[in-house]
Amino acid sequence: MGFTDIEVELCEEDRSVRDLAHKFAAEVLRPAGRILDRLADPADVIAPRSVLWDVFDKFRALGLDALADDPALVGTPRLARIQAMVSEELGWGDTGLAISLGVCGFPAMFARLLGRPELIERFAAPGSREIGCWAITEPNHGSDVLAFNQPFFDSPKIRADCIATKDGDHYVIRGQKAAWVSNGSIATVATLFCNLDPAHGLRDGGVALVPLDLPGVSRGVPLDKMGQRALNQGEIFFDEVRIPADYMVVGSDSYRMVSDMVLTMANASMGVTFVGLARAALEHAVAYAQERVQGGVPIINHQAVKMKIFRMFQQTEAARALARRAYIYNASQQPPLLEYSIASKTFSTQTAFDVAHTAVTVYGGNGMSREYPVEKLLRDARASLIEDGCNDILGLVAADRLY
Numbered sequence: 001m002g003f004t005d006i007e008v009e010l011c012e013e014d015r016s017v018r019d020l021a022h023k024f025a026a027e028v029l030r031p032a033g034r035i036l037d038r039l040a041d042p043a044d045v046i047a048p049r050s051v052l053w054d055v056f057d058k059f060r061a062l063g064l065d066a067l068a069d070d071p072a073l074v075g076t077p078r079l080a081r082i083q084a085m086v087s088e089e090l091g092w093g094d095t096g097l098a099i100s101l102g103v104c105g106f107p108a109m110f111a112r113l114l115g116r117p118e119l120i121e122r123f124a125a126p127g128s129r130e131i132g133c134w135a136i137t138e139p140n141h142g143s144d145v146l147a148f149n150q151p152f153f154d155s156p157k158i159r160a161d162c163i164a165t166k167d168g169d170h171y172v173i174r175g176q177k178a179a180w181v182s183n184g185s186i187a188t189v190a191t192l193f194c195n196l197d198p199a200h201g202l203r204d205g206g207v208a209l210v211p212l213d214l215p216g217v218s219r220g221v222p223l224d225k226m227g228q229r230a231l232n233q234g235e236i237f238f239d240e241v242r243i244p245a246d247y248m249v250v251g252s253d254s255y256r257m258v259s260d261m262v263l264t265m266a267n268a269s270m271g272v273t274f275v276g277l278a279r280a281a282l283e284h285a286v287a288y289a290q291e292r293v294q295g296g297v298p299i300i301n302h303q304a305v306k307m308k309i310f311r312m313f314q315q316t317e318a319a320r321a322l323a324r325r326a327y328i329y330n331a332s333q334q335p336p337l338l339e340y341s342i343a344s345k346t347f348s349t350q351t352a353f354d355v356a357h358t359a360v361t362v363y364g365g366n367g368m369s370r371e372y373p374v375e376k377l378l379r380d381a382r383a384s385l386i387e388d389g390c391n392d393i394l395g396l397v398a399a400d401r402l403y
Helices: 012-037 050-061 064-069 079-092 096-101 106-114 117-123 255-291 303-332 338-367 374-384 391-397
Strands: 132-135 163-166 170-177 189-195 205-211 218-220 235-246 249-250
Touching: 012 050, 012 064, 012 079, 012 096, 012 374, 050 064, 050 096, 064 079, 079 096, 079 205, 079 255, 079 303, 096 132, 096 374, 106 117, 106 132, 106 189, 106 205, 106 249, 117 205, 170 189, 170 205, 205 235, 205 255, 255 303, 255 338, 255 374, 303 338, 338 374, 338 391
Parallel strands: 132 189, 163 189
Antiparallel strands: 163 170, 170 235, 189 205, 205 249, 218 235
């Protein structure tokens, strides 16, 4: 597992789940992530014979998602702890693929939360192979769609790019979502955050479950990115797309509350996932420093390198402590506290970037080479400072909750 296993009060059953996730991360995610990262054309990442589809199949076969349906575990700190450990292991394997697997379940999660049998049957049936996405970011709106406590959120001068209009027993969706939608090019169902009344800025939003095989849905080309290249992202266009009114699962009266809840969950997940990346960078740096000889000795014997590695260890463990605490509390207690999830996301992603950067420094010139793993970790970590909300904007959202 890397370094000393200091998990306490962890029963053998829970430890075996964590170890299963680690094995999957080591044997499936890491090799697949390396292959997908090196594909020049992001369209090849989602091509029919891509290793990406093996990743999805093998993850479904693990059955880890079924833990969330266990009546004895639902809503408990124990389940939250297991999920946090699993997310860390997946992030240790490949953060791009970890995020892709995570957002797959967004539509099913909403269907289960509502508890409506017809929605559960359509979007969360046992054995479902649906691929979900969280369609919130827009061409003209990024982190601002999450800044519900900022003054501009209610301004009628701010117009959304994706609007749903009630039409009898249906809603008609017009507009688009931006190229940053994770799983955007491959999703079969979108958890669509859209605007219901442009007269009130971004305030009057709704959340719809939208099958993406409906007439009027189209996609852009997959986004060509610097990092997290294994994570498919792409635009979704809606041209007079009609959905049953029942598929609009959240209306404007509860939009802010639900948006708050989703961001709390998503940021907490990002926190534990990118602790995994920091841990991976640290482990690579230690292994390389033990092998690389300079001045007649392995470089780990040099004080400058030794202190770098200790600092990486210290940063990673501090991030883990915060991320784990925020995740467990917000997944098992009411009301959830968004400011803690934001603190976790922003601190852990910055830590992942800093630790990966130091790992490249430990590798020296080799750290810049694609032959070695740490340059990929640095690119993947850089993306995390923007996704699920830019860290600077998220900090403003959280700061207003502190007084």
